[in-house]
Amino acid sequence: MFPVYFIGAGPGDPGMLTLDGARALEDSATVYAPEPYGETFAKLLQGKQILIPFDYSYEELIARVRSESEQAPVSFLVPGDLTFYSPFQPFIDALGERVKVLPGVGIANAAAARLGKTLDLPGVCNRAIIASPRTLGDGPDAPTLEELAAPGVTLLIYMNNIPLPELVAVLRRGYGKNVPMALLHRIGLPGEEIVLADLDTMAERVGDRDFFNLGQNNPRPSLTLVIVGETLTAEPGGDWWNWRWEHVWKHRA
Ligand SMILES: C[S@@+](CC[C@H](N)C(=O)[O-])C[C@H]1O[C@@H](n2cnc3c(N)ncnc32)[C@H](O)[C@@H]1O
Numbered sequence: 001m002f003p004v005y006f007i008g009a010g011p012g013d014p015g016m017l018t019l020d021g022a023r024a025l026e027d028s029a030t031v032y033a034p035e036p037y038g039e040t041f042a043k044l045l046q047g048k049q050i051l052i053p054f055d056y057s058y059e060e061l062i063a064r065v066r067s068e069s070e071q072a073p074v075s076f077l078v079p080g081d082l083t084f085y086s087p088f089q090p091f092i093d094a095l096g097e098r099v100k101v102l103p104g105v106g107i108a109n110a111a112a113a114r115l116g117k118t119l120d121l122p123g124v125c126n127r128a129i130i131a132s133p134r135t136l137g138d139g140p141d142a143p144t145l146e147e148l149a150a151p152g153v154t155l156l157i158y159m160n161n162i163p164l165p166e167l168v169a170v171l172r173r174g175y176g177k178n179v180p181m182a183l184l185h186r187i188g189l190p191g192e193e194i195v196l197a198d199l200d201t202m203a204e205r206v207g208d209r210d211f212f213n214l215g216q217n218n219p220r221p222s223l224t225l226v227i228v229g230e231t232l233t234a235e236p237g238g239d240w241w242n243w244r245w246e247h248v249w250k251h252r253a
Pocket of ligand 1: 079226
């Protein structure tokens with residue numbers, strides 16, 4: 001019995017694959033690679049059997065992986081990594097001891113790096129909330145995005161399916177004021193685009209570009225992350241550092 005790796009593959013650029021991930025991938029004979037990894041990881045996948053996990057039912061896929069991992073290591077490329085919104089939990093649980101999960105660069109990590117911004121900043125934002133309108137639920141007790149959006153919150157919205165003008169209106173009500181907003185489209189992939197604006201101007205800045213695939217008959221979420229919050233434009237400066245240096249970090253004899 002060989003390992004089945006669930007490799008945090010990052011946003012799509014092989015430069016963001018970890019060294020552990022690259023080693024596991026190299027060892028594997030079969031790789032389950034969702035789009036667009038078949039293309040962007042093509043060099044690393046040469047000579048391997050490449051399959052798309054979403055082509056199979058649960059029963060078909062688990063049977064395949066059990067049988068393939070009798071012969072050689074198998075890998076799943078997990079978009080971003082396992083931490084948030086990963087669909088592979090049923091396989092990880094069912095495959096038991098042969099599973100090895102390797103962490104990777106989550107989309108939030110790559111987004112923060114592209115923006116050059118830390119997503120919580122004491123004194124500006126004191127909490128970050130990860131949410132998706134697709135998974136908040138629709139029962140009477142389900143929280144709404146409007147309730148999650150509040151001063152002091154950095155909101156990271158995955159898999160958005162709300163039209164942009166409606167989304168900014170909801171967020172504007174939640175924050176109670178205009179705050180900075182970023183759309184990060186196809187990070188680490190061809191066609192990468194980052195729009196930094198604010199709730200009041202984002203819809204106009206984006207115009208008729210369909211960053212969320214809402215005009216198409218395709219239920220799959222688009223590769224766009226939304227980040228909202230004051231930390232996006234905050235510039236804390238030397239006093240911010242010095243306060244912490246004085247009160248927290250400075251060596252005390
Ligand atoms: C199923 S979630 C995957 C999240 C991933 N497991 C993580 O931890 O980062 C898919 C959503 O992640 C975001 N996403 C995935 N890849 C992206 C990329 N390359 N650029 C921007 N957003 C991306 C989009 O919001 C997309 O709808």
